[in-house]
Amino acid sequence: MRVPTELLSDRSPAATTLVGRAAELGRLTRALGLGSDVTPGQSGPLRHALVAGDAGIGKTRLLAALGEIVVVSGRRVTVGHCLDFGDASLPYLPFTEIFGQLQAEAPDEMAAIARRHRAIHRLLPDERALPDDLTGSAGHVARTELFDAVARALDRLAADRGLVIMIEDLHWSDPSSRDLLTYLLTRRFEHPVSLVVSYRTDDLVRSHPVRAVLANWSRLNQLERVDLPPLSEADIEQVVAELRPDLAAADVAAVVRRADGNAFFAEELAAAANVRGMVPSDLAGLLLLRLDVLSETARQVVRVAAVAGRQVGHELLAEVADLPTAELDQAIRGAVEGQVLVGRNDGYVFRHALLAEAVYDDLLPGERVRHHARYVQALAKPGIGGTAAELARHARAAHDIPTTIRASIDAGDEAIRVGGPDDARQHYRNALQLAETNPIPDVADQTAGLAALTIKTADALETAGHLDQSIDLLRDRLTDPAMTGTVRASLLQALAASLLYSDYDLDERTLLTEALELIDPERDRELYCKILSTRARSFMTRGRYEDAIESAQRATALAKELGLRRTVAYQTILLAKIKQRLGDPEASIRETERVRDTAAAEGDTATELRATDQIGSIRFEQGRLADALAAFERGVERATSIGRRWSPHGLDSSVMAAQTAFALGEWDRTLELSAGDEHVPDLSRANLDLGILAVRAGRGEVSGFELLPRLRRWWRYDAMTIINSLPAVELYACVGDFDAALELYDDLREATDRAYGQKFIGKVRMSGVLLAVLTTAVMSGRDAAPLLDRAEHAVVSATEAMESFQKMRPPGPEAYAWLARVHAEHARFRAAIGSPDPYADQVAAWEAAVLGFATYPQLFESARSKARLAAVLLCGEADDRRRAQELIAEAGQVAHRLGARPLQQELAALGVRPRPPAGSADTNPLTTREREVLDLVADGLSNREIGRRLVISTKTASVHVSNIMAKLGAESRTEAVAIARRHGLLG
Numbered sequence: 001m002r003v004p005t006e007l008l009s010d011r012s013p014a015a016t017t018l019v020g021r022a023a024e025l026g027r028l029t030r031a032l033g034l035g036s037d038v039t040p041g042q043s044g045p046l047r048h049a050l051v052a053g054d055a056g057i058g059k060t061r062l063l064a065a066l067g068e069i070v071v072v073s074g075r076r077v078t079v080g081h082c083l084d085f086g087d088a089s090l091p092y093l094p095f096t097e098i099f100g101q102l103q104a105e106a107p108d109e110m111a112a113i114a115r116r117h118r119a120i121h122r123l124l125p126d127e128r129a130l131p132d133d134l135t136g137s138a139g140h141v142a143r144t145e146l147f148d149a150v151a152r153a154l155d156r157l158a159a160d161r162g163l164v165i166m167i168e169d170l171h172w173s174d175p176s177s178r179d180l181l182t183y184l185l186t187r188r189f190e191h192p193v194s195l196v197v198s199y200r201t202d203d204l205v206r207s208h209p210v211r212a213v214l215a216n217w218s219r220l221n222q223l224e225r226v227d228l229p230p231l232s233e234a235d236i237e238q239v240v241a242e243l244r245p246d247l248a249a250a251d252v253a254a255v256v257r258r259a260d261g262n263a264f265f266a267e268e269l270a271a272a273a274n275v276r277g278m279v280p281s282d283l284a285g286l287l288l289l290r291l292d293v294l295s296e297t298a299r300q301v302v303r304v305a306a307v308a309g310r311q312v313g314h315e316l317l318a319e320v321a322d323l324p325t326a327e328l329d330q331a332i333r334g335a336v337e338g339q340v341l342v343g344r345n346d347g348y349v350f351r352h353a354l355l356a357e358a359v360y361d362d363l364l365p366g367e368r369v370r371h372h373a374r375y376v377q378a379l380a381k382p383g384i385g386g387t388a389a390e391l392a393r394h395a396r397a398a399h400d401i402p403t404t405i406r407a408s409i410d411a412g413d414e415a416i417r418v419g420g421p422d423d424a425r426q427h428y429r430n431a432l433q434l435a436e437t438n439p440i441p442d443v444a445d446q447t448a449g450l451a452a453l454t455i456k457t458a459d460a461l462e463t464a465g466h467l468d469q470s471i472d473l474l475r476d477r478l479t480d481p482a483m484t485g486t487v488r489a490s491l492l493q494a495l496a497a498s499l500l501y502s503d504y505d506l507d508e509r510t511l512l513t514e515a516l517e518l519i520d521p522e523r524d525r526e527l528y529c530k531i532l533s534t535r536a537r538s539f540m541t542r543g544r545y546e547d548a549i550e551s552a553q554r555a556t557a558l559a560k561e562l563g564l565r566r567t568v569a570y571q572t573i574l575l576a577k578i579k580q581r582l583g584d585p586e587a588s589i590r591e592t593e594r595v596r597d598t599a600a601a602e603g604d605t606a607t608e609l610r611a612t613d614q615i616g617s618i619r620f621e622q623g624r625l626a627d628a629l630a631a632f633e634r635g636v637e638r639a640t641s642i643g644r645r646w647s648p649h650g651l652d653s654s655v656m657a658a659q660t661a662f663a664l665g666e667w668d669r670t671l672e673l674s675a676g677d678e679h680v681p682d683l684s685r686a687n688l689d690l691g692i693l694a695v696r697a698g699r700g701e702v703s704g705f706e707l708l709p710r711l712r713r714w715w716r717y718d719a720m721t722i723i724n725s726l727p728a729v730e731l732y733a734c735v736g737d738f739d740a741a742l743e744l745y746d747d748l749r750e751a752t753d754r755a756y757g758q759k760f761i762g763k764v765r766m767s768g769v770l771l772a773v774l775t776t777a778v779m780s781g782r783d784a785a786p787l788l789d790r791a792e793h794a795v796v797s798a799t800e801a802m803e804s805f806q807k808m809r810p811p812g813p814e815a816y817a818w819l820a821r822v823h824a825e826h827a828r829f830r831a832a833i834g835s836p837d838p839y840a841d842q843v844a845a846w847e848a849a850v851l852g853f854a855t856y857p858q859l860f861e862s863a864r865s866k867a868r869l870a871a872v873l874l875c876g877e878a879d880d881r882r883r884a885q886e887l888i889a890e891a892g893q894v895a896h897r898l899g900a901r902p903l904q905q906e907l908a909a910l911g912v913r914p915r916p917p918a919g920s921a922d923t924n925p926l927t928t929r930e931r932e933v934l935d936l937v938a939d940g941l942s943n944r945e946i947g948r949r950l951v952i953s954t955k956t957a958s959v960h961v962s963n964i965m966a967k968l969g970a971e972s973r974t975e976a977v978a979i980a981r982r983h984g985l986l987g
Helices: 023-031 059-073 093-105 108-115 118-123 143-157 177-186 211-219 234-241 249-259 262-270 283-293 296-308 314-321 326-335 352-360 365-377 386-397 401-417 421-435 446-463 466-476 484-497 508-518 523-542 545-562 565-581 585-602 605-622 624-639 649-665 669-675 682-698 700-711 727-734 738-756 762-779 785-808 813-832 839-855 859-873 878-898 901-908 928-938 945-951 954-969 973-982
Strands: 050-053 074-082 165-169 193-200 223-227 312-314 339-343 347-350
Touching: 023 050, 023 059, 023 223, 023 605, 050 059, 050 296, 050 813, 059 074, 059 165, 059 193, 059 762, 093 177, 108 118, 108 143, 108 945, 118 143, 118 421, 143 165, 143 177, 143 624, 165 785, 177 193, 177 211, 177 421, 177 785, 234 249, 234 262, 249 262, 262 283, 283 352, 283 682, 296 312, 296 314, 296 326, 296 347, 296 352, 296 365, 312 314, 314 326, 314 365, 314 813, 326 339, 326 347, 347 352, 347 565, 365 386, 386 401, 386 421, 386 762, 401 421, 401 446, 421 446, 446 484, 466 484, 466 682, 484 523, 508 523, 523 545, 523 565, 545 565, 565 605, 585 605, 605 624, 605 649, 624 649, 649 669, 649 682, 649 859, 682 700, 682 727, 700 727, 727 738, 727 762, 738 762, 762 785, 762 813, 785 813, 813 839, 813 859, 859 878, 859 901, 878 901, 928 945, 928 954, 928 973, 945 954
Parallel strands: 050 193, 050 223, 074 165, 165 193
Antiparallel strands: 312 347, 339 347
């Protein structure tokens, strides 16, 4: 069916000119390198832009005006829209619209690009179809490949005259589109490519996912943010006068009063038949006044269009409206001329999203169901197009349960294929909720189908970072008495595999044993292979290396027979890890790197991520922290690029990158890696908080206590959150609350005992921290008698933990460093209670601790060990006292750079003013990042502007400013700058 081409104008014939936005338009043109005297092909420096404002404030009108300037400049411009589909979001929808426009404008050029970058096929309107309609040319596309293809395609399209991409209504965007936008905004293009993104500020409630995205974008100095405030009364009067020059002054004043600075509200009021007294107070009633001037047929077509959402294709609208062509054209023309719809490309869009919502809400329940049912029928016809997510949304609203289940599963599969686990988990959950009480279409064995859907949903939850929800879902399904035999075995295996990433109160060995009893290895070969693979991981985790090797080898042989390449790769990675644990880390690294490189070459990003994370872990255990950080950061990048940032290996890379940066003394980098302002899944957030806690405790910031309640919640499920909550014990001691410190320590010890047993290797570090706290308590006047048994038990606990670990595998240098520290701290405790060891023994103990943290280069612990060695040496001969001064200077320099106030106070208590090492002129107490921040404060920048300049969050910038003021003893930013100038601390 043809599209009436005369209706495809992007501008309404009665649209007003741009009013009251000259300043904002000027900022946008400058950001894009444009100007009023631009000639085609010329441009200035390029940036991207973010336009924010309430609904109806004039964002679309502003972008339309900007688009006209872009066209005059000679650049190409194209627009994509995000739509409100509720739970059934469509991955990459605005980009599908954009590439559809570009395909229509430059078919030959787009065809060439699609041939060169095959992933683009997944976004072309004609090829982005329901799964049953997909051709082999599309196939599976890795998320990273798709992102790279989009960027390269846009770059190529911009080669001759530049390209401006506009994305409207970010607040309705799907997670995948947001991730792709983030990728593009941070990408360096070879040719002039600019993105302009708009969103509604009043839609962003506290929990809205776009808030986290905007927090990240606020760090990009290449992004210009333009906020649209309400228009002035004079501007609203101009809008009304242009639309209704016939209105009396009193009527104009009424419109101005009711519009409250909102241009769209003013237009709607001015267009109403009676603008005074008869306008409904609620927005929906106001918006629906526009429909009063339309014919009944036009109103019916508008209602049908509203059921589709903000926009609808012509073919789909025609199929659902079911009107003769001429009558349909006349109705659409009336809607366009009545400023309800705007023709765009091959379909129509509501002039404002609020209007579409109001029309939809005004439908009677029966009308909605019937219209949605018509959309379901239309989408099922060949040639209409559409996606599984669209079909699922309409089917759910039409109460068509079988179609909803089938389409939701298909939509989840599609989201997984393009790297959208957040979208997938919601689609699968929608299907699962209905499948609990309704049959799954086209599935012979309903019990097996329900189990398979449960596992799909659990996998998507785990990949999206909701491991706890994944485990709970599988556990709940296993309580269903219908789950028997092989079906139950598949659920047991899936649960066991997930448990190995957690510390739940379930033993995966019991689950796997039961699973093996339920299957026939000859009949259920693929499931048997999965069980063997999971058993191998279980055995390795528990130090049963011979059993792990045997299971992994059997799983590998069977996987090769079945053609399960990823299983083979995973088992190779596991066997390499065992080599490291048995004392051959370099062989382990070589084999893991080989798997990683092969996976990268084949586009198997999940395997590449797992291998990369393992390489980082091995280097971390070796004490090669710089190499470990590089590997972990690569893992974070890869995980982010494929939509797996919060999957088990993506999260581990993120957390370990932050922990490694902390050990290296890169504390500001730790805060940045910990994504303090980013909205992430709860379990991931708790793990990231560990890095923040370490920095706050090291700096003596009591705000670290705020993190404890969130961390405690996860102690039962993730032991990483237990051992790494230890800095809070030191923070309590730092503020003199020794009762709270010891109570928290006892809670941590009990939690680790439950998770790992009493001889957990982490007890070595825990004992070292406890002894330091006990010593500080005694030195602060606390009665030593009740603490004596604790001190002795700490030494015994550390020794037994090390001996137990040595029976499994060789410990790494970190364990030896902390064991040396335990003995040194014990000697320090005995000296504090008046029973000192011989001077030479004390020196030897602390020399061993200093050497330990040189072998394992943990900068902060090295500095603390040097400070405490210096405290002993100050009691010695002249040479020892001179050495003590050198150590104090070294430790003091580290303390200043890190902003570690507790360590500075400890050094000050020694009675020797810390000085830099000989030959160093660096007496600045500020860290490198703090110096950068102070320079920008001196330039008059706000915290938000500092965050943009340094690509950090506003909150992180605020923390730096607070630290600077504390270190300089300043009461205000101005005083801090003045003090810094007096002491020559400004760059």
